[in-house]
Amino acid sequence: MNQNFDEIISRRNTHSIKWNTSPDILPMWIADMDFKTAPKIIEALQNRVAHGIFGYTETPDEFYNSIIKWWKNKHGLSLEKEWIVPITGVIPALSAAMLSLAEKGDTVLIQPPVYNHFYSTITNCGFEIAENNLIYNNGIYTIDFEDLERKAADPKAKLLIISNPHNPVGRVWTKEELLHIALICKKHHVIVLSDEIHSDLVFFFPS
Template sequence: MTKYKVYHFDEKIERKGTASVKWDEVDRLYHAEGLLPMWVADMDFRVPDEVTDALKGRVDHGIYGYSARSESYLSAVQKWMRERHSWEIDKDWLCHSPGVVTALNLIVDGFTKPGDKVLIQPPVYPPFRKSVHNQGRELVTSALVYDNGKYTMNFTDLEQKMSDPSVKMMILCSPHNPVGRVWTKDELSRVAELSHKHHVLVISDEIHGDLVFNGKEHLPFANLSEEAANHSIICTAPSKTFNLAGLQISNIIIPNPSLRRIYLSQLQRFSLNEPNALGAAAAEAAYREGGDWLSQCLDYIKVNADYVADFLRNSIPELTMVPLEGTYLGWIDCRKLCLDKLQLQNLMLKKAKIAFNQGYTFGNEGEGFVRINLACPHSLIEQAMRQLHRAIQSLKN
């Protein structure tokens, strides 16, 4: 019988002085001092013990030459997708990238040409927009609709935008960062139908696909149908799931061999073929043995999310957190404060002394919102709520 290990996510681990972007760079990046960092999607939790053990074993070997993804690594990813998402994938479909953002830039560059348009759905993760602009392509937006506390896709607008023959690609965020939606099968099937009808390649960023709550189920876009698989590229990574972003490894899943050849040529062109040896060791261990850790981590994050939602409802009714279905990032509606984006930013930085991600950085549709990172010890969540409450009270006074 396997012994069940209990993880303690309440532990506060000192991260200052470790070259942590989240903790060591926050004051410089936000041009303020003494900030509580509740921003970038980086957990403050220690990784599964099995990951640490795998890294120690690899370090003890003492040689870190050019590395490849082993058969064992590839089968671990297959197993994870099969057991967590009911998706059978071939090893040939699995392509490397140091990270999903890197892959997005490679894909926009390799699958579109100057003059082509790429569609996104704001408010959305800022690197989507940057990956389009970085390659000199034209950005097209189909904004999500926020009504009665829930975000949905505007399919009428989406089809209108896709019907433009210059729109060659859509970057889908699934689950959606920052609004926390886990798209349903009907919603994703509608996207697949429209993209096929209008010959739009779907790039589905599913980096948060393992992080779902409240009985929701993440559905890999390419697993909807053979048609969807042939017209999509799926971007995944262990970086959000297990907090391995610093080890720079992700898995870009491309069932269509023609699309895969183009992507692999991009990797070759920019000399990005080879994985980080430690990243591969950590990812394999996480996918093979990190399931219990993840289950406990999700339970802990849900407690944090519920606490924030309840605190706002009871103590700061002017603020509301959008119900969290996926990701560990809370999306807080501050519009009842009637502040413009810079006033809201100054309130959070100068009065609350908290570094949230400001909503306007996700597109104009995010103005009046802030994003909070919920993947941290509960004591930090409580501290953030106390500081936020004091700031709002000072605003009223």
Template sequence: MSIENFIRENYVDFKRTDSVKWDGLKDKFGHEDLLPLWVADMDFKAPKEVQEALMKRIEHGVFGYSFAGESYYEAFINWQKKRHGIHVEKEWLRFTTGVVNSFNFLIQALSQEEESVIILAPVYYPFFDAVKNNRRRLVVSNLVESKGHYTIDFEDFEEKIRQNKVKVFLHCSPQNPVGRIWKKEELEKLFNICQKYQVKIISDEIHQDFIQPGKEFVSALSVGNEYLEDIAVLTSSSKSFNLASLLHSHVIIPSEAVRIIYDKHVQTVINNPDSLMGMIATEAAYTSGEQWLDDLIDVIELNFKVMKEKITEELPHVVIAEKEATYLAWVDLSYYIEKSEMVSVIQDKAKLAIDYGEWFDENSSGFIRINLATKTENIEKAVDQLVASIKLK
């Protein structure tokens, strides 16, 4: 399907639908007249096959307690194998109501209060919250940026683990917001350090399906069998197919010993982790949604190209991260905008609702994160408004 046809058939105006992204602007930003390119959900309908599967269940009319059937496991396992070359066993799989909930549960299960958890920043801001809110000690190893390309400071990572006696590494792969796909060699170095100091690894791989054409995602599960005893991987269809409110995600734990620890703990924090409608939608998406997703990725890549070309032409000192994955753009405006001016320029003048860089890392106050999962017209409008507001400030 052409990009124009995909947008025409799938783009939806979410205003006045109690959408956090569109109708929550006043509460989050203090303004209602902003173009929302912030929270990471999409302005596109889920695939028709997903909608039809949900409607079939609605017509059935019974919504009682349910579990994942064999066809669900087959769809999930086949998707991971075909799309990413990942091997998953049925018994490794657990469910929760969301990836953020999952890494909170795992932090609780795999560490004690006042023990240390390490993250690589800039990173999705609930990572910080999960560590602090669970009364663990937050340890941050900052990524190294060079002209929009981010790498890991392995010496700093290891030294901070050693000094702080870290128990858990909360990992983001692909990395949100900088858009990196971590190479196998990079993951091996990280995991070897973790094994050396007996650090458990939680790998949030929710953006695994948004991989730039020509690039290859490497899951923590694919790095080597020698690491599987120390790894828990988190995924969901919620990002890939715009299903966040159906509250369904996966926890993949290869280690039987870790599964026992996790299962024992999760019984104390969640009674029924299975979302019937989430499972129905996810199975349909993994069974029939591949072409829809490929068409969507074409839209994302076009939007990124349009955004980058327009910004680079008008504001040549802006640095845009080399997006290899996700549907998010990480943009450094610090050459043009002081930290104290960010809200005034972005919200008051450009009339944009975006995610501010300081939410992801205290050292990224000059950055913004732009959600590209919308129609191209919105991206063009946003860039025009941003450029105009910077040039007139």
């Protein structure tokens, strides 16, 4: 089914956080698309609403199978059904993971400049933030591995949240960079939470 990505749809006066701003501002600060949702998704939602009863539901195998198929076809990754936990969003998932893996007073490492909600989510969960700032050089951001090693070695450091592709710097971490992160974190018993919400925006696999 074709989708018209050129159609301009006004979202003003729809309680949109993004568009509730003065008319001379073009809001580009939030990952909130202005394309219409895919027709198949709208159709499925309309059919569901038309049924008219919204009681407790099971999660059918179709749900898991479509996720497994997507990751296999798009990213060559084989997922097991048991690894998938349905949740309402990335931030609630990060909160749940942090609360189950760390204790109050523990430190969570992040790699700024990074998605601002990582900060509030970590502090709202009662954890401390340690910043492993990215290095900006000649128009490209890279990871400061020496600093990461130093901060991961702190016994209070329990978790590292990585963003891949990284919001906002746009880097897709290479296999070597990911292996380097894994090596450091394994050595210091730091668990990596990998936020890959933007992974479908990758047009090639980095070498």
